[in-house]
Amino acid sequence: MPRLLSWGCWRAALARARHPIFSAGHRGTSGGRSCARDPPAGVVELQGELDRFGGVSVSLAGLSSLDRLDAATFQRGLLAAIQQWRSEGRIAVWLHIPILQSRFIAPAASLGFSFHHAESDSSTLTLWLGEGPNRLPRYATHQVGVAGAVFDENTRKILIVQDRNKLKNMWKFPGGLSEPGEDIGDTAVREVFEETGIKSEFRSLLSIRQQHGNPGVFGKSDMYIICRLKPYSFTINFCQHECLRCEWIDLYDLVKTENTTPITSRVARLLLYGYKEGFDKIDLTMEEFPAVYTGLFYKLYHKKLPENYKTMIKNVPNSYLNV
Amino acid sequence: MPRLLSWGCWRAALARARHPIFSAGHRGTSGGRSCARDPPAGVVELQGELDRFGGVSVSLAGLSSLDRLDAATFQRGLLAAIQQWRSEGRIAVWLHIPILQSRFIAPAASLGFSFHHAESDSSTLTLWLGEGPNRLPRYATHQVGVAGAVFDENTRKILIVQDRNKLKNMWKFPGGLSEPGEDIGDTAVREVFEETGIKSEFRSLLSIRQQHGNPGVFGKSDMYIICRLKPYSFTINFCQHECLRCEWIDLYDLVKTENTTPITSRVARLLLYGYKEGFDKIDLTMEEFPAVYTGLFYKLYHKKLPENYKTMIKNVPNSYLNV
Numbered sequence: 219m220p221r222l223l224s225w226g227c228w229r230a231a232l233a234r235a236r237h238p239i240f241s242a243g244h245r246g247t248s249g250g251r252s253c254a255r256d257p258p259a260g261v262v263e264l265q266g267e268l269d270r271f272g273g274v275s276v277s278l279a280g281l282s283s284l285d286r287l288d289a290a291t292f293q294r295g296l297l298a299a300i301q302q303w304r305s306e307g308r309i310a311v312w313l314h315i316p317i318l319q320s321r322f323i324a325p326a327a328s329l330g331f332s333f334h335h336a337e338s339d340s341s342t343l344t345l346w347l348g349e350g351p352n353r354l355p356r357y358a359t360h361q362v363g364v365a366g367a368v369f370d371e372n373t374r375k376i377l378i379v380q381d382r383n384k385l386k387n388m389w390k391f392p393g394g395l396s397e398p399g400e401d402i403g404d405t406a407v408r409e410v411f412e413e414t415g416i417k418s419e420f421r422s423l424l425s426i427r428q429q430h431g432n433p434g435v436f437g438k439s440d441m442y443i444i445c446r447l448k449p450y451s452f453t454i455n456f457c458q459h460e461c462l463r464c465e466w467i468d469l470y471d472l473v474k475t476e477n478t479t480p481i482t483s484r485v486a487r488l489l490l491y492g493y494k495e496g497f498d499k500i501d502l503t504m505e506e507f508p509a510v511y512t513g514l515f516y517k518l519y520h521k522k523l524p525e526n527y528k529t530m531i532k533n534v535p536n537s538y539l540n541v
Numbered sequence: 542m543p544r545l546l547s548w549g550c551w552r553a554a555l556a557r558a559r560h561p562i563f564s565a566g567h568r569g570t571s572g573g574r575s576c577a578r579d580p581p582a583g584v585v586e587l588q589g590e591l592d593r594f595g596g597v598s599v600s601l602a603g604l605s606s607l608d609r610l611d612a613a614t615f616q617r618g619l620l621a622a623i624q625q626w627r628s629e630g631r632i633a634v635w636l637h638i639p640i641l642q643s644r645f646i647a648p649a650a651s652l653g654f655s656f657h658h659a660e661s662d663s664s665t666l667t668l669w670l671g672e673g674p675n676r677l678p679r680y681a682t683h684q685v686g687v688a689g690a691v692f693d694e695n696t697r698k699i700l701i702v703q704d705r706n707k708l709k710n711m712w713k714f715p716g717g718l719s720e721p722g723e724d725i726g727d728t729a730v731r732e733v734f735e736e737t738g739i740k741s742e743f744r745s746l747l748s749i750r751q752q753h754g755n756p757g758v759f760g761k762s763d764m765y766i767i768c769r770l771k772p773y774s775f776t777i778n779f780c781q782h783e784c785l786r787c788e789w790i791d792l793y794d795l796v797k798t799e800n801t802t803p804i805t806s807r808v809a810r811l812l813l814y815g816y817k818e819g820f821d822k823i824d825l826t827m828e829e830f831p832a833v834y835t836g837l838f839y840k841l842y843h844k845k846l847p848e849n850y851k852t853m854i855k856n857v858p859n860s861y862l863n864v
Contacts, residue, residue, distance in 0.1 A: 270706075289644075317650040321612075323643035327662070333640060335759060336659030337680070339650070342759075357660070358681040358761040359721055383593075386833065398682055399753040399762065426749060426825070429832065429839035430722040436658060436665075438681040439722065441764065473853055480830045481841060487850045488843055500844045502749070502825070507803045509752065510709065516752035518804060520811055521823045521844070527810045530796055 262287060262295035266303075266311070272348070273310040274303050278319050279340075293325035300329060300345065309348035316340050360428075361440040365393025366406035366447040368418050369489055375466040376489065377416055377449065378482075382462045389478045391444060391485070392464075401517055403504065406445040414464050415455030418447035422501030423519045425485055444485050446492075446501065469493065498522055585610060585618035589626075589634070595671070596633040597626055601642050602663075616648035623652060623668065632671035638664050683751075684763040688716025689729035689770040691741050692812055698789040699812065700739055700772065701805075705785045712801045714767060714808070715787075724840055726827065729768040737787050738778030741770035745824030746842045748808055767808050769815075769824065792816065821845055 266276035276299075278284060296313075303311060313331060315322055317339045323331075331343040335357040346352035368377040368391075378389045392413040396405040403420030410418055427442040456464035472478065472486040492500035502519040509516055589599035599622075601607060619636075626634060636654060638645055640662045646654075654666040658680035669675035691700040691714075701712040715736040719728040726743030733741055750765040779787035795801065795809040815823035825842040832839055 317656060318647050320643050320646035320650070323646065324641050327640040327643070332661050333659035333664060336656035336664050337760075338655050341656060341659050341664065355718060355757070356684075356721070357759055358684050359719060360683040360685050360764065361679075361681050362683050362762075362764070384834075388833065395678065396682060396762075398679070401753075402751055423749070425841055425843035426746070427830075427839050427841045428725055429837065430724075431837055432832070432835055434678070436680055437660075439685075441683065441685070479833050484828075484830070484841065484846070484851075485843070487853060488846055490853075491846055491850045502844075505807075507750075507807070509755070510711065510802050511707075512755055514752065514754055516750050518748055518750045518807065520748035520808070521825075523807070523811055523814055527814045528807075530810060530813075 262291050264295050264299040266299075268308075272308055273312060273354075274308050275312040275314070277314040278322060279314065279316050284319060287322075289321050289325045292322050293329065296326060297329055300347070304347050309346070310352075310354055311345040311347065313343040313345070314340060315343065359438055361435050361438060362396040362402070362405075363393060363440060363442045364396060364402050364405035364409065365391040365442070365444045366410040366418060367391050367424060367444055367485055367489060368410055368414075368416055368447045368449045369469065369493070370449050370452070370466075371493065373466075374469050374493070376469045376472055376486070377410070377414060377454075377464070377466055378472060378478075379413060379456065379461045379465075380463040382458075382460060384462075387462060387477075388482070389472065389475065390482045392461075393442075393444075402443055402519075403445055406443075406447055410447060413457050413460050415451075415453065415457075416449055417451040418449045420504070421446040421448050422497065422503055424488060424500060424502070425481070427481060442481075444481070446489070446497070585614050587618050587622040589622075591631075595631055596635060596677075597631050598635040598637070600637040601645060602637065602639050607642060610645075612644050612648045615645050616652065619649060620652055623670070627670050632669070633675075633677055634668040634670065636666040636668070638666065640664065682761055684758050684761060685719040685725070685728075686716060686763060686765045687719060687725050687728035687732065688714040688765070688767045689733040689741060690714050690747060690767055690808055690812060691733055691737075691739055691770045691772045692792065692816070693772050693775070693789070694816065696789075697792050697816065699792045699795055699809070700733070700737060700777075700787070700789055701795060701801075702736060702779065702783075702787045703785040705781075705783060707785075710785060710800075711805070712795065712798065713805045715784075716765075716767075725766055725842075726768055729766075729770055733770060736780050736783050738774075738776065738780075739772055740774040741772045743827070744769040744771050745820065745826055747811060747823060747825070748804070750804060765804075767804070769812070769820070 264276055266274040268274050281287070300311065312334070313326055320341070323341065323343065326343055329345070331345045334342045334344040336342065344354055346354060377392065379392045380387045380389055392410045393406065394409040396402070402423065407418055407420060410416055422445065423443060424446050425444045428439065429442070430439045432440055452466070454464050454466070469486060469490055473483070473490055488500050501522065503522045504517050504519050506515050507518050587599055589597040591597050604610070623634065635657070636649055643664070646664065646666065649666055652668070654668045657665045657667045657677070659665065667677055669677060700715065702715045703710045703712055715733045716729065717732040719725070725746065730741055730743060733739055745768065746766060747769050748767045751762065752765070753762045755763055775789070777787050777789070792809060792813055796806070796813055811823050824845065826845045827840050827842050829838050830841050
């Protein structure tokens, strides 16, 4: 089913929608019209920020007299506002509620709102007013875990661990979940150090796994990425809470053992291939790029591209695409 | 900061914790002890399911007489239970609350609980009781978007679009956000069809971008993956809601134009390299594997590995790792 608008399209609107303005009175927004005009007497007047996709966003955090507002009055005000927004052709309502004001959640749910997401000290509910099924963009769908395959080319040794608290004590690469805002390579280096005491640096991205329905991901999917790291310390000092064992072993031994996971065995073989025939055969290298719309930077990983392809001249006059 | 336990370790416990049992009386759990014994008179008795990592999970959905329970009584019961759990050495509490019972959220927040996540018709709050900072596993941190670089080797044509509602009308590959539980390649094929009307099939994964702090991702990060697709229909019928223009153009023209995003230009050059020197130079191929602990299957993407490396014999007797 198609989302309402393409991924990128929502971003600018949502950036605004995350910090909407709300008051108990009328408000003229720059670019947006005020909402829920002329509510019935005795009902709180809800006003939201319009976005350019036809949605309206309401934040209870900005509402004056919030502490004195009771749930029933809020519900009447919300119902009136919904009727107004619907008559104006709005397609969705975003409702942001501070955790200590969560008494307003159930009244909103009774009017059809459901949780879009919640984190820390606030929740966001949505109500779809448009035609057909809800096509609002979803919240995050994936956990990202990263492991480090720390390989020393000089000795052909690779760093492996056995997790504590596992039913089967299989050898694997050290790794763990990304922290919020953390780059893939940084997660690998951090997790390797925390689990094993080994210092290393990022070399390349080797493999990506996608899995759905795994218990323990709170119903979400996970992405598990293995990076090639180069060690610059060698004395193991492993975390006793996380690991049962930690060893430097010959890469051939890891390739041969049955006492490992399928993914570890596969990546060990990939490393052996790279070791024997050149790591350019297996590496995805990383480069930083500027984002067009936000001015932010991102990291892009792909097979190494020869320099002459990177520098191939752009903007040939009368090019088809510049017409 | 290290999470409480490694990623995998939490899964089994969380699988149980997602469906805890809760009642107003004592309950002997298999493998877990009952919690919050002997509450003060006049206070509701909360009981949860223990997990093997020292946490306790309480679901309000299973509580009898929930509709008659007021927020103040709940808060007293929760406070007594927390004191009991703390004295028993529990390290964390997971509290699952149906949306229509959200009147219990603020009382829990007043006792230190915060949102872990919420979706659809329920929320989950957590309280960390262990030493040091909260080390519970986080909720999903990434959105996953996928684009399809649909390339016809016979004509050297590539399929590109211009998004509607963009400030800059740049050429890019069609794509969008993954649906829950959807594989990367399936997202690419679906989005290409929805946006352009072109039917195609998955060939390989070409690039992965990770970006943080992008507005419109609700404060989360995003992963944007570009796949190489092979077309098997060629008549464009593009979505007027999403796209302004949609064209098949010569790959060289896409490489040369300035009217595109940096990532599109880079992947166009990567495709040109693959077209001229073999797609094995740029492709990450996909293979399905069984997961060790769950019995589920996952998809793994990496550079193609020669067959002799894949079939290299395992389990050499007396191997170091089998000792």
